[in-house]
Amino acid sequence: MDFTTPSGRNPIDQLIVVGRPATRVDGPLKVTGTAPYAYERHEVVANQAYGYVVGATIAKGRIARIDTAAAKAAPGVVTVITTLDYKAAEKNPLRQTAKLFGGAEVAHYHQAVALVVAQTFEEARAAAFLVKVDYETAPGKFDLAAEAPDAPPSVDPNEGEDAEVYDRVGDFDAAFAAAPVKLDETYTTPDETHAMMEPHASIAAWDGDRVTVWTSQQMVHWAKAALATTLDIPEEKVRVESPYIGGGFGSKLYLRADALLAALGAKAAGRPVKVTLQRPLIINNGTHRAATIQRIRLGATPDGRLTAIGHVNISGNLPGGMPEAGIAPTKLFYAAPNREIYLKLAALDLGEANDMRAPGEAPGLMALEMAMDEMAEKLGIDPVEFRVLNDTQADPRNPQRPFSERHLVECLRTGAEHFGWSKRSKTPGAVRDGKWLVGMGMAAGIRLNLLMPSAARIRLEPDGRLTVETDMTDIGTGAYTILAQTAAEMMGVPIGAVTVKLGDSAFPQSAGSGGQWGANTSTSGLYAACVKLREAVAARLGFNAADAEFADGKVTSGNRSIALAEAAKNGPLTGEDGITFGDLDKKYVQATFAAQFAEVGVNSFTGETRVRRMLAVVDAGRVLNPTTARSQVIGGMTMGVGAALMEALAVDTRHGCFVNHDLGGYEVPVHADIPHQEVIFLDHPDVKSSPMKAKGIGEIGLCGVAAAVANAVYNATGVRVRNYPITLEKHFTALPRTA
Numbered sequence: 001m002d003f004t005t006p007s008g009r010n011p012i013d014q015l016i017v018v019g020r021p022a023t024r025v026d027g028p029l030k031v032t033g034t035a036p037y038a039y040e041r042h043e044v045v046a047n048q049a050y051g052y053v054v055g056a057t058i059a060k061g062r063i064a065r066i067d068t069a070a071a072k073a074a075p076g077v078v079t080v081i082t083t084l085d086y087k088a089a090e091k092n093p094l095r096q097t098a099k100l101f102g103g104a105e106v107a108h109y110h111q112a113v114a115l116v117v118a119q120t121f122e123e124a125r126a127a128a129f130l131v132k133v134d135y136e137t138a139p140g141k142f143d144l145a146a147e148a149p150d151a152p153p154s155v156d157p158n159e160g161e162d163a164e165v166y167d168r169v170g171d172f173d174a175a176f177a178a179a180p181v182k183l184d185e186t187y188t189t190p191d192e193t194h195a196m197m198e199p200h201a202s203i204a205a206w207d208g209d210r211v212t213v214w215t216s217q218q219m220v221h222w223a224k225a226a227l228a229t230t231l232d233i234p235e236e237k238v239r240v241e242s243p244y245i246g247g248g249f250g251s252k253l254y255l256r257a258d259a260l261l262a263a264l265g266a267k268a269a270g271r272p273v274k275v276t277l278q279r280p281l282i283i284n285n286g287t288h289r290a291a292t293i294q295r296i297r298l299g300a301t302p303d304g305r306l307t308a309i310g311h312v313n314i315s316g317n318l319p320g321g322m323p324e325a326g327i328a329p330t331k332l333f334y335a336a337p338n339r340e341i342y343l344k345l346a347a348l349d350l351g352e353a354n355d356m357r358a359p360g361e362a363p364g365l366m367a368l369e370m371a372m373d374e375m376a377e378k379l380g381i382d383p384v385e386f387r388v389l390n391d392t393q394a395d396p397r398n399p400q401r402p403f404s405e406r407h408l409v410e411c412l413r414t415g416a417e418h419f420g421w422s423k424r425s426k427t428p429g430a431v432r433d434g435k436w437l438v439g440m441g442m443a444a445g446i447r448l449n450l451l452m453p454s455a456a457r458i459r460l461e462p463d464g465r466l467t468v469e470t471d472m473t474d475i476g477t478g479a480y481t482i483l484a485q486t487a488a489e490m491m492g493v494p495i496g497a498v499t500v501k502l503g504d505s506a507f508p509q510s511a512g513s514g515g516q517w518g519a520n521t522s523t524s525g526l527y528a529a530c531v532k533l534r535e536a537v538a539a540r541l542g543f544n545a546a547d548a549e550f551a552d553g554k555v556t557s558g559n560r561s562i563a564l565a566e567a568a569k570n571g572p573l574t575g576e577d578g579i580t581f582g583d584l585d586k587k588y589v590q591a592t593f594a595a596q597f598a599e600v601g602v603n604s605f606t607g608e609t610r611v612r613r614m615l616a617v618v619d620a621g622r623v624l625n626p627t628t629a630r631s632q633v634i635g636g637m638t639m640g641v642g643a644a645l646m647e648a649l650a651v652d653t654r655h656g657c658f659v660n661h662d663l664g665g666y667e668v669p670v671h672a673d674i675p676h677q678e679v680i681f682l683d684h685p686d687v688k689s690s691p692m693k694a695k696g697i698g699e700i701g702l703c704g705v706a707a708a709v710a711n712a713v714y715n716a717t718g719v720r721v722r723n724y725p726i727t728l729e730k731h732f733t734a735l736p737r738t739a
């Protein structure tokens with residue numbers, strides 16, 4: 001099904017199942033520990049051996065030699081493979097930079113240099129410490145601030161390789177110089193890590209020249225393609241299964257060393273091998289969100305109209321890697337006739353920087369939305385009103401390109417009303433509650449709605465049950481549930497009559513889970529498959545497909561009504577199709593919006609910040625399932641509190657690594673850090689996004705949150721901290737006197 005014109009009314013609009021709260025169909029498996037994760041797939045293949053990854057202990061240089069004799073002689077060891085045994089793997093074309101294994105060159109700390117395979121995990125681990133690696137160390141660049149002045153401008157990876165580097169409209173320099181009210185500030189965000197619960201893990205087994213990998217991957221077909229390229233075998237010889245995933249946040253978008261090493265190790269060992277990246281290895285071996293240095297310049301008239309917006313975002317990555325596109329939100333968010341927005345990219349020899357939840361928007365809004373708060377204060381205008389004043393209904397670069405749906409103003413007004421924004425003190429540092437300085441802050445969020453082709457298959461069984469198959473993944477988001485709801489709505493049965501099977505590359509290729517495109521596009525692919533199945537059912541029962549109605553387990557047309565199961569009584573019926581998208585995302589900007597509000601208390605003695613309550617108002621098209629959608633948003637809000645107050649990888653600029661490379665050292669919010677959270681969804685189905693009229697939900701919940709918390713801290717204390725995270729030592733000495 002090619003989606004090229006805005007959707008008219010269709011069976012989803014009945015909203016008998018879709019759009020209603022439903023608990024997770026995979027919930028019982030999750031809470032009983034019976035949803036098998038990759039490392040626990042003990043039953044899929046016999047005789048599994050354990051691999052333990054040896055990571056490089058230098059950040060840059062070459063390996064002169066590796067001595068594996070002692071490791072090979074250790075108890076239980078099956079085999080040891082080293083990076084010197086393989087030629088450097090081809091660079092995977094799928095937005096991936098670091099070479100995962102092969103060759104003598106070390107490009108970053110904890111790059112995999114060997115895999116020890118043994119009978120047990122403990123034997124593999126013990127032997128791994130006997131592998132001796134001689135390095136020739138080379139100097140590297142590890143300090144973004146030091147490299148920033150010479151960083152060259154870079155194309156925005158989201159615009160395509162041929163795009164202009166500079167997003168320029170009007171005459172920024174002249175307009176900024178002439179602006180009656182100006183802001184010129186620099187904000188920094190740190191390197192962050194995904195810190196998902198389930199580590200990267202894979203089991204690989206060869207059958208002749210075919211390999212099966214049971215793994216934890218957000219994008220099954222990308223993993224399959226990347227494995228084929230890297231192993232230099234045809235794609236049809238690779239099977240990937242990833243049915244349950246314990247979090248990803250972007251860390252599992254691309255092939256990582258666990259899957260490759262499991263495949264290579266299994267080949268060398270002549271038996272199946274399982275590999276997890278040990279937790280202390282993940283942060284330097286895997287990908288991270290790059291730190292940013294962002295200069296924002298805003299010019300405005302005294303009545304609060306922005307006349308000039310300038311945003312330069314500097315980040316670093318391995319040579320050949322992509323920048324963190326912190327400018328992404330600024331391109332589209334606010335009207336201003338004069339604009340200059342661009343990226344700079346420094347070459348650094350830290351591990352690979354790559355996508356993490358709301359890549360670009362999340363760190364970009366941390367800067368932009370703090371700048372907007374500062375500018376509102378300079379202008380003496382309420383921060384909510386300042387944003388309303390500068391709303392735009394079209395792409396600021398092209399007035400001919402409207403937003404498909406944009407209800408940011410409604411988000412802002414609804415949120416202000418609901419949160420009690422009018423009670424906020426305009427004077428910062430003025431509200432006390434015992435030892436606490438109390439403040440309110442807000443920020444706005446935007447994140448693109450991306451469209452990806454997605455296919456699915458649905459089968460009506462003779463007993464009337466439906467089985468859905470697609471290589472879509474559920475990374476903890478609720479994909480199983482919304483797919484079951486979609487099939488149930490389309491075929492007129494209860495959710496319980498639908499079985500959803502996901503994450504197998506043998507199934508039709510889906511959109512996968514990334515960029516918050518999964519929910520809207522994977523359900524649309526299933527919608528297309530259901531249309532095909534409805535046609536097959538109608539044909540089998542002798543109905544005209546166009547006027548047959550599917551409801552209550554029956555197919556009805558005129559005064560004839562037949563049980564759905566009848567259609568399959570002589571054998572299953574299958575519908576298979578996919579959705580592809582035309583140019584509705586070129587003609588219209590498709591995006592999701594949020595207004596984020598936070599109230600914090602800052603301890604006037606210690607500077608410690610405690611979030612007291614939070615509210616998000618979200619405009620993301622039709623909400624397919626309010627329960628799972630809310631979970632996505634409160635998860636994003638929680639992550640935003642982490643970004644505002646605690647999350648940061650500490651860079652060792654001498655040795656070139658992230659020092660706090662485990663969950664003990666990398667702080668994320670825990671339950672005790674998170675207060676009352678509330679989410680309001682606006683109901684604006686988007687007929688230009690898909691037949692589901694839904695949009696992305698997985699990332700908008702994070703967008704703007706950190707700035708809302710930061711702005712609340714400022715409102716509480718009167719001390720502006722522009723370098724995230726806002727840990728207590730950054731404003732402790734500047735707090736108002738307590739006595």
Ligand code: MOS
Pocket residue numbers: 218248249250251253355356357358359513514515516
């Ligand atoms: Mo997302 S950063 O595309 O998993």
